[in-house]
Amino acid sequence: MPPAHPFDSSYLRDAADEDKLKEECGVFGVIGVTDAANFVALGLHALQHRGQEAGGIVCHHPEHGFNSARRFGYVRDNFTKQSLMETLPGPLAIGHVRYSTSGGKAPVIRDVQPFFGEFAMGGAAIAHNGNITNADALRKELIERGSIFQSNSDSECIIHLMARSLQRTIPERMEDALRRVEGAFSVVAMTRTKLIGVRDPLGVRPLVLGQVADGWVLSSETCALDIIGAKYVREVAPGEMVVINGNGVESHFPFRPQKPRFCIFEHVYFSRPDSIIGQRSVYETRRQIGIELAREAPVEADIVCPVPDSGTPAAIGFSHESGIPYAMGIIRNQYMGRTFIEPTEQIRNMGVRLKLNVNRALIKDKRVILVDDSVVRGTTSRKIKEMILDAGAKEVHFRIASPPTAWPCFYGVDTPKREKLLAATMSEDEMRDHLQVDSLRFISLDGLYRAVGEASGRDASCPQYCDACFSGEYPVKPSDQIEKGFELKAAE
């Protein structure tokens, strides 16, 4: 295996939400507007929930050529400065927000996308949402053939594969490159004159097409179309490549067709509630999950409280279905950011307390149903339970808007190792005892499928979604991980 790359700087990881799965990326691109980079900045701001660590923009101007900026931190703190935005002229731009590197080292600016490469026929930039499951093998092969990698990012493989393609045009070279790549990817790319979007054959990660004035937009989610006033046109189809220039949108299907397997967790947690996926409102899907959950796992109680903010729509649905009043039992501090120095040992559970506070007067003497989107390590769930009991609740019932998360994701989501997932080693009852709550129930996998609109639930012989994190059934073999020792679920 190649040696680790040197790194340049250190960076503080955001302390909030440390017990959630993290979407690793959001991508956005625009062509045919004045000052495209400003649109991209707005789009990335609307996609910030998909990656908070860093963001980057590459743009092209007929006179000023390619320009780029990559920064750690929030879009709003970097890509709002006029002095910076003025260095990013032109009618064509793409951008990327990301959560983290694949490795465990400190993040480095070189790993921040979009990546750029000069080819004999001109430059191109690409931004990638997803994960390449054969990246280690590809990287090793490319290095042996003389490629110099500049980042630790798996996505850089794509640009090197493009550089070595014998095709004459950049879109053709991208097809060549992506045919060598396994895994999940939604790619937004650009040349001097074209905006390009591609989704992997399974369509694991989202990508939508929009229109703004005379220009075109590609975005991970529809909420980023709204912010720039763009009209939603359609999803880029699984396995489709769209190539957009002044003449409009050309569609190609360079891969062997497969049955789509969209990531079901996008519905549960990753996407914003105001986005629309597959004609469905994400908010409505989550409310339906709450309804299903109330049907599957009813319990007598005085109030239904969301764990803010991600549990809110499911809690509203649960309250609606059960008739138990909805209430804000936990208040989120809007100003949360970096970690505080712990003042003394007198103060426990500070991490959660900085972000969440219990509405003590409301909770006291109540039987409380807490609705959360998922349980990953279980550390936050335990702290929340303690805060609720400390405030005088009589009973605490957890209702979880997803099935037990028992398997890591290898398709562009940051998950702990399998042994750190609470559901990998415990049954539902064991988790209840571990968390010391009065009851704990997860929605069933079938219930979840019903909530996303599959009336007859999951088709076990050929699931309609990628649900590997719940089922352990990986639609693309995680070959690098297997090489490193990961064991697939034993055939039943």
Place this chain on the structure above:
Amino acid sequence: MPPAHPFDSSYLRDAADEDKLKEECGVFGVIGVTDAANFVALGLHALQHRGQEAGGIVCHHPEHGFNSARRFGYVRDNFTKQSLMETLPGPLAIGHVRYSTSGGKAPVIRDVQPFFGEFAMGGAAIAHNGNITNADALRKELIERGSIFQSNSDSECIIHLMARSLQRTIPERMEDALRRVEGAFSVVAMTRTKLIGVRDPLGVRPLVLGQVADGWVLSSETCALDIIGAKYVREVAPGEMVVINGNGVESHFPFRPQKPRFCIFEHVYFSRPDSIIGQRSVYETRRQIGIELAREAPVEADIVCPVPDSGTPAAIGFSHESGIPYAMGIIRNQYMGRTFIEPTEQIRNMGVRLKLNVNRALIKDKRVILVDDSVVRGTTSRKIKEMILDAGAKEVHFRIASPPTAWPCFYGVDTPKREKLLAATMSEDEMRDHLQVDSLRFISLDGLYRAVGEASGRDASCPQYCDACFSGEYPVKPSDQIEKGFELKAAE
């Protein structure tokens, strides 16, 4: 009038919530703990909603004396750096967050509290929440007598009055000084050995007392006690001065007693919903406002949506009382911060869109009740209405959780000039037409009083609260403002 003071730097005002009244300050102090400044940092973080522009901490250590730090920006971004916090040692510290200067000039670090003064008997620092209504007159008098002001802040008068007092102790000098001061004030102060808290005789602004381990805490709100795990003891009473040292809490009442007039807007908007004021949960009060509003101003509709986040509890109450389902029709972007550069004129209403997005799929073809906490200029209400209609709503009904805001506040809240207040120049019906909504109703003043627990409503002869912003009845004469031309409400 004295000349304006020179300023040092420029600063970008936060664009979010530009159409709300702003609490100008939060105060916090601790004595008797290790590294008190860390506790103050946490407390100020929990009080950040009371002032986002700047924060300051002064502390005292027996060996290292007084130390201080003042910074623009959020507490989380400044007072979390170990290198800074290490310069703030000792068991006694006070802090302050603030929204803005009284003047219109760019903010300067010299205006950031706490203020510090050396007296013949030692140093003292004070942090002030409120506003001194005779500050201009006091300042003029003090300058004529040879005081040198270092800030543009009215609060600096207090420290100069203390410096000129002939009393022998700092608490006595503070009494002397505060007896000269008119207006609303909750003060947290410290000497080398004492933590001091004072509320004005009307008790307009809040101040509570708590206990943490062997130490004592003073805070604007109880939510800041929770974050450090402190126990709520009681409110500091209107007109009370508490002086706390190693021997415990001494109570004084240096002012002529008056009937209290607590700010009713703290219940409506300023305080955090998880705080407790006068034994009442703020969240519950707001939910009650929603219930009252549903009784006073019912309307047929499909969903009740809060304008996030401040309208949420009242919307829950409205839904509960009316039976109309509660729903999240508007989604707030959690990553909002400074303003973006407007990309082009194609994009209108960007200010609101950066912060809020409509849940289009939910809103379409619905009759929507929007519950908001208040209407100030009306600019944001209008934009929200447009976004809702643009998403396809059939009807839009505004329900406002406070009476019409028709008068400016002179007691520590940032309000526009009277002529900018929509309710100062329009009736409820005129406002409805102006906003072009299907209906617009405010809670009545009596309804609001009922919601805060006054079963028989407002006692017009002797109101139980300060409600000047609604009624125009100012419990303390705003003498500086009258000097500048402000006209009181004509006697009826």
Place this chain on the structure above:
Amino acid sequence: MPPAHPFDSSYLRDAADEDKLKEECGVFGVIGVTDAANFVALGLHALQHRGQEAGGIVCHHPEHGFNSARRFGYVRDNFTKQSLMETLPGPLAIGHVRYSTSGGKAPVIRDVQPFFGEFAMGGAAIAHNGNITNADALRKELIERGSIFQSNSDSECIIHLMARSLQRTIPERMEDALRRVEGAFSVVAMTRTKLIGVRDPLGVRPLVLGQVADGWVLSSETCALDIIGAKYVREVAPGEMVVINGNGVESHFPFRPQKPRFCIFEHVYFSRPDSIIGQRSVYETRRQIGIELAREAPVEADIVCPVPDSGTPAAIGFSHESGIPYAMGIIRNQYMGRTFIEPTEQIRNMGVRLKLNVNRALIKDKRVILVDDSVVRGTTSRKIKEMILDAGAKEVHFRIASPPTAWPCFYGVDTPKREKLLAATMSEDEMRDHLQVDSLRFISLDGLYRAVGEASGRDASCPQYCDACFSGEYPVKPSDQIEKGFELKAAE
């Protein structure tokens, strides 16, 4: 004694020249030009050798009023940014560079001059070069009478004394204030319409008057007139106050006349060699010192080398008089700045080596005369000697261009405590042995007086200069220091 003031930030002291006396301040002011602050920035840059720690500018514009900026660090790094300079408009400005605070605490921005005060008749700003020898007593008195000090700087007394004066105009109040002040001061001040300069009755610190286009300039040294192309007019006389407005320069003499005692060390080290003091070129005076030194203390050797850069003119003079060739035996690194981390203990004497390197090939096997301007603690001299011997010199002879520095300065120069001055505890021979050099000779006090143009040397009964650092004869009683235990030289 009053308690120390809280401080705000930490700052790294410049490591270079740590074994020199330091001038504490330079002052500069301009009236009657467009964008006066730009002129002041240039002037302060030319005076940077008088104070490297921090700089400040206050200016006034008829419309924009007073504005100011204070910054730590070099003028070139702060006052060259257009974004900052644009906040400093107007035809009238003053500025200040300083070396350090009087106390030992970390420097704070509040201590950076000019100081500003609002008086009943308008604002005024002052910048002060020198030291007030009765500042502690004044400060104590002012605090007892109710003044609030905002800095640790003695110079702040002046503004408080002005605030308490009963005079009607600011210049009159300044006269009032300065009559209460003892010590050495050259003050540059401004009101909204006037530029004011004052020197103490002894004229210890320099101040010159210049003309640029239609405007007037006040500056510590003439080299700062050159940089803005100003014409040198004359020195402000000892005890004189000049008040400059649109009508020209008015001259006042508010103090009781005394025989002048200009600081002789300005000739030796503080002033720049290209400045002119009392009609004499500083460079030429220093060259004359070298000539006198060669006459007083000749020695056989191969080369005469300056300790760069301050020893250079005297070395040129020494070489000229002795006929021994002048050579650059020590090379100064032009890029010196903050301290480096010492890599390991293997490397000794790094502090000096970072700044100076021996020209080894030149020095080897030579008898070397090293000419330095002064010996303070002797620490640097010792390290230089070691470097020279290490490079293979056969003999090392130190020749010092000033008499032994045996007494601290209390008139605006940073000197170590008396016991740290090598010459306070050792004779010339003992110092030679201590430094382990082949010979060590200082110029005599009479020789120094001859070099500055007093043909018959020092008039012991009534010295023509302040030479307290050499003679221990203090022309103004250092009363604060005596209070703190400093012992004057016993009468002989």
Place this chain on the structure above:
Amino acid sequence: MPPAHPFDSSYLRDAADEDKLKEECGVFGVIGVTDAANFVALGLHALQHRGQEAGGIVCHHPEHGFNSARRFGYVRDNFTKQSLMETLPGPLAIGHVRYSTSGGKAPVIRDVQPFFGEFAMGGAAIAHNGNITNADALRKELIERGSIFQSNSDSECIIHLMARSLQRTIPERMEDALRRVEGAFSVVAMTRTKLIGVRDPLGVRPLVLGQVADGWVLSSETCALDIIGAKYVREVAPGEMVVINGNGVESHFPFRPQKPRFCIFEHVYFSRPDSIIGQRSVYETRRQIGIELAREAPVEADIVCPVPDSGTPAAIGFSHESGIPYAMGIIRNQYMGRTFIEPTEQIRNMGVRLKLNVNRALIKDKRVILVDDSVVRGTTSRKIKEMILDAGAKEVHFRIASPPTAWPCFYGVDTPKREKLLAATMSEDEMRDHLQVDSLRFISLDGLYRAVGEASGRDASCPQYCDACFSGEYPVKPSDQIEKGFELKAAE
């Protein structure tokens, strides 16, 4: 030609010395010491005169692997921060300071060396002083074969050539790569275990070997050995590759031998006067140039003044030989840095005045000989002449310590285009008239050769040095430049 690369940030060019040739780089490496990066920081500080724009360090630690930092600005401002240096552990490190990019675009951090590459057998970093004259051709070829360039730097070719070599070890791959490269290069490189140094066959740029404690050092100049207390061992020979590990120094000669042609301008200006080149003190060589110049071009005058600081040794030599007194007629401001905003048009020649001031009292009524190291565009010479005359000099005679600079350098020095070089279009007399001085004389090429120790002057048939900037005789064909239209000197 490949498209321009996108750039990331803007940067202000240092204003000082804008009329000098600029060495583009300095290199430094250490192996076998604790915390090698600290040594490299010190070494780069001593080499700062060879490149002020940016610096970089790469290091390797057996546990922590490769780490790196690249920064714009001075070494002292970046590589002195403990927080940064702690991220650079290990016993092996190399570093680089550079003046500028080859292109005209804004500098970007990606162009800052050392460059790093992962190969199949491990990582390697290289730092390059010099210029590759066939870089454009190599880059084009490499891109066509699929290499992705990450910088605009010609030096990156080396790492890509190494990546494509079929050799088994990194030193062998480096030999392979450097055999493809034309031009001038002194390279310092490292693997995980080895420090490597190489000079091109002509030895145009310097590189020396030293020893410190148990470790070894490679440096552009000996002055950087002195700063870390290292012992000078020898020069790396032209065409030599040294490979250093725990077992000591191995020497290879991978290139076809050629007669060396060291850059003669290193003696004249680039190297520091306290460095030793080819057994000769640079200071002494420059003093000899002054002596030769006094013999070749004597003139009657009152004083000899250097243009500081580079003209100083030659002025000392000129004074010594001519008997005319040496004097500091021009004083350099030690605090020079970035450009100032020009205050108004009243002030001309500010660029020079910020850096240099005339010692007016000395110059007045004198006949002045000014000794400068070179004349490039002549712009500064003209301004200095004006300042000298403005101060009242009677006559101004320029004596230049190098022959007329008539040709650009293509071997790692930043020179203006040929048409901007004053000497390319004017004879010595024409230049004198152009500068309007009383006389102007350059040293002859033979005189310069004598001064560097070639007693019989230049061997025209086979010059002992590279003197292309004076003679137009380029020892390596500048093929990229010829491709772009540069015309070689016509054969005579």
